[in-house]
Amino acid sequence: xxxxxxxxxxxxxxxxxxxxxxxxxxxxxxxxxxxxxxxxxxxxxxxxxxxxxxxxxxxxxxxxxxxxxxxxxxxxxxxxxxxxxxxxxxxxxxxxxxxxxxxx
Numbered sequence: 856x857x858x859x860x861x862x863x864x865x866x867x868x869x870x871x872x873x874x875x876x877x878x879x880x881x882x883x884x885x886x887x888x889x890x891x892x893x894x895x896x897x898x899x900x901x902x903x904x905x906x907x908x909x910x911x912x913x914x915x916x917x918x919x920x921x922x923x924x925x926x927x928x929x930x931x932x933x934x935x936x937x938x939x940x941x942x943x944x945x946x947x948x949x950x951x952x953x954x955x956x957x958x959x
Contacts, residue, residue: 900942907935 910931
């Protein structure tokens with residue numbers, strides 16, 4: 856228990872920043888109109904591409920005995936990749952609605 860409290864005390868500022876980012880993210884996402892969904896989805900895809908690359912770098916530098924870093928890195932790669940691919944599919948489908956249909 857003392858190790859956890861020491862870790863929290865040492866990383867207190869980072870914990871505050873993460874909590875603030877969560878609240879700001881919820882407020883920003885909650886106020887986005889549906890018209891802006893497609894452009895923001897494209898931006899989110901770019902951000903998640905960076906997350907995937909960062910997770911790959913972290914996994915490459917992690918020690919082989921550090922299972923927590925390897926598992927979290929693997930989950931970040933898998934979930935980030937799913938989000939990027941899913942975002943591109945949704946964006947493509949939404950943009951298809953604006954294309955004119957060909958007449959036969």
